[in-house]
Amino acid sequence: MQHITNMEGDNMEDRILMAHGSGGKLAKQLTEEVFLPVFDNPLLGPLEDAAVFHSPGGKLALTTDSYVVKPLFFPGGDIGRLAVAGTVNDLAVSGAVPLYLSVGFILEEGLPINILKKVAASMARTAGEAGVKIITGDTKVVEKGMADGMYINTAGVGLIPQGQGELGARRVRPGDRIILSGSIGQHGVAILAAREGLDLSPAVLSDVTPLNKMLEDLLKEAPGVRAMRDPTRGGLATTLNEWAVTAGVTIRIKEEKLAILPQVHGVCELFGFDPLYLANEGKAVIALPPEEVPAALELLQRHAQGREAAVIGEVTGERPGTVILETKVGGERIVDMLTGEQLPRIC
Amino acid sequence: MQHITNMEGDNMEDRILMAHGSGGKLAKQLTEEVFLPVFDNPLLGPLEDAAVFHSPGGKLALTTDSYVVKPLFFPGGDIGRLAVAGTVNDLAVSGAVPLYLSVGFILEEGLPINILKKVAASMARTAGEAGVKIITGDTKVVEKGMADGMYINTAGVGLIPQGQGELGARRVRPGDRIILSGSIGQHGVAILAAREGLDLSPAVLSDVTPLNKMLEDLLKEAPGVRAMRDPTRGGLATTLNEWAVTAGVTIRIKEEKLAILPQVHGVCELFGFDPLYLANEGKAVIALPPEEVPAALELLQRHAQGREAAVIGEVTGERPGTVILETKVGGERIVDMLTGEQLPRIC
Numbered sequence: 001m002q003h004i005t006n007m008e009g010d011n012m013e014d015r016i017l018m019a020h021g022s023g024g025k026l027a028k029q030l031t032e033e034v035f036l037p038v039f040d041n042p043l044l045g046p047l048e049d050a051a052v053f054h055s056p057g058g059k060l061a062l063t064t065d066s067y068v069v070k071p072l073f074f075p076g077g078d079i080g081r082l083a084v085a086g087t088v089n090d091l092a093v094s095g096a097v098p099l100y101l102s103v104g105f106i107l108e109e110g111l112p113i114n115i116l117k118k119v120a121a122s123m124a125r126t127a128g129e130a131g132v133k134i135i136t137g138d139t140k141v142v143e144k145g146m147a148d149g150m151y152i153n154t155a156g157v158g159l160i161p162q163g164q165g166e167l168g169a170r171r172v173r174p175g176d177r178i179i180l181s182g183s184i185g186q187h188g189v190a191i192l193a194a195r196e197g198l199d200l201s202p203a204v205l206s207d208v209t210p211l212n213k214m215l216e217d218l219l220k221e222a223p224g225v226r227a228m229r230d231p232t233r234g235g236l237a238t239t240l241n242e243w244a245v246t247a248g249v250t251i252r253i254k255e256e257k258l259a260i261l262p263q264v265h266g267v268c269e270l271f272g273f274d275p276l277y278l279a280n281e282g283k284a285v286i287a288l289p290p291e292e293v294p295a296a297l298e299l300l301q302r303h304a305q306g307r308e309a310a311v312i313g314e315v316t317g318e319r320p321g322t323v324i325l326e327t328k329v330g331g332e333r334i335v336d337m338l339t340g341e342q343l344p345r346i347c
Numbered sequence: 348m349q350h351i352t353n354m355e356g357d358n359m360e361d362r363i364l365m366a367h368g369s370g371g372k373l374a375k376q377l378t379e380e381v382f383l384p385v386f387d388n389p390l391l392g393p394l395e396d397a398a399v400f401h402s403p404g405g406k407l408a409l410t411t412d413s414y415v416v417k418p419l420f421f422p423g424g425d426i427g428r429l430a431v432a433g434t435v436n437d438l439a440v441s442g443a444v445p446l447y448l449s450v451g452f453i454l455e456e457g458l459p460i461n462i463l464k465k466v467a468a469s470m471a472r473t474a475g476e477a478g479v480k481i482i483t484g485d486t487k488v489v490e491k492g493m494a495d496g497m498y499i500n501t502a503g504v505g506l507i508p509q510g511q512g513e514l515g516a517r518r519v520r521p522g523d524r525i526i527l528s529g530s531i532g533q534h535g536v537a538i539l540a541a542r543e544g545l546d547l548s549p550a551v552l553s554d555v556t557p558l559n560k561m562l563e564d565l566l567k568e569a570p571g572v573r574a575m576r577d578p579t580r581g582g583l584a585t586t587l588n589e590w591a592v593t594a595g596v597t598i599r600i601k602e603e604k605l606a607i608l609p610q611v612h613g614v615c616e617l618f619g620f621d622p623l624y625l626a627n628e629g630k631a632v633i634a635l636p637p638e639e640v641p642a643a644l645e646l647l648q649r650h651a652q653g654r655e656a657a658v659i660g661e662v663t664g665e666r667p668g669t670v671i672l673e674t675k676v677g678g679e680r681i682v683d684m685l686t687g688e689q690l691p692r693i694c
Contacts, residue, residue, distance in 0.1 A: 021688075021691065021692075022687070022689065023580025024585055024624075024684050024685025024687070026686075026687075046515055049436075049440050053406070053407055057404025058402065059399050059402075060401075062400065063396060064484065066500060068493075090397050091396075096397060103411070106415060137411065140692075142498075151453055153451045155500075156397075157504060229396065233371075339371060339373075341368075344369070345487075
């Protein structure tokens, strides 16, 4: 057990032990001292095997994601903020109002409990921003060397408002416009900078943020929206390719319309990355009919997260299943799906 | 990358690569070739960021658990069966009819894809037994050495039937009887046997099984049930202690009423374990008023999983927060909550 004693001058009691995952006394203590103080709410309180909530009836959405981001803390965010915002955004782009989250922690033996406390506090803050409640959870512990600090799974339940039409890639059709809610690549570059010790000036912060309030408002202003996605793993290129293939359409985007920070461009050139494939954690791509574009843009630009929203392209029909980038110099190139791995463990 | 080539004479293409977690082409291929063939259902089909389902309105239950069991396959089950049955049972003991599951895989680079296929098939079979659907999922990949083959998270949504009263530890009161649905300790011993290479004769199989159908029937026959739990991590002793503390009651159980296989007894003596603390994955503990005991026992014993159901004790009030075991020789001992860790990573 030497690896959990006094590694950094701190006390063995301040680190996660295998017994914290036992279901016994230490597990109870962890729940009471780390999780309940930050997540406390009336539904979580009873600590039964499941949390019970009221549903008004109608359509609900269920989603899940596990988070294995490395490092746990990065410029602009941390694994906890990511785990809440990511799952909230998956519900929001599905047209659902996110309501409740579950959280499952997999902790590595020896993890400082202070790290866990910081992550839990960040989850609670982000849940507060998004207006969702964490109502049930689970903690497992694996031996030193069997995880990388911690992994988090969140699942989320959301309510699809009555009258909200179906959203989805299948509904995208020629003539639709493509709106992107802001600049791309910050999350991927923030992770890379943290990992490689890059000293960017100014620093690039991850864009990780819950988008649900903006997207709820958007659907009221532009009820004809066909599909929305948050372009995380695989980036904008992957999202657009999935739409093009599923809907059997061409998606044409204009390079000059894409907002990309100069530092993001710089890092991409240095590492041979393409910003189209870099992960974003606070952006939405939206396909909608042209007549709804003005109202949608105006609404998005009123929100902090959508200030740079712009139409970046349109849907056509000439080459089904294809994404085409019109370059600044007037050329065209096909933007394929990501093959291989550009930057692993970004979420 | 040498560690993923030809480790066991097989092909690098047959193993999980980091790129399977990229969100790109290989991730898509994994979904289409491994998950969709076994989990396919109309709600999962669209593969959007969230799955949409209809809810009749009323009370719903949400639960989650991550599964880190070691080894992945053990006598009587595997991590996939555990991940479905465990979450189904958490819903069932909360009085909910389990409906939908999400699944999140964390895979270790180099994992043979055939192992993943076997686990996914086992999940699909167990979901079929329980009558639940896996409607949304996620896959992440971490580097070799950053996980132990695979970890699985499942979250589950269930519907609490109209008119079903609240269940929970807070409702347990003096005079109630405690029913246990069968023998204890098999899951823990099956894991230990697999890990230590014990050659038990006859073999002890894990009891991992979905209990939802039996428990749904039970609540119809015995609507006055106060609380139910599946005594997994920490075993029967931990469940009863949680009830005793939460309800402020004494729980007295009789050693002679506990069903324990002779091989389970033998392994416990050999390793210094107490079967009261060993994990079960297919048992329910039920607190109910005495007048409902006959109907409840008759119902439970009609089900394969409840054939050995018996009253093992009762609730009294003399020492709030305490569990007392009346031994076979006529003595009494206090059964405390688990301190430390008896057997890690059993679920």
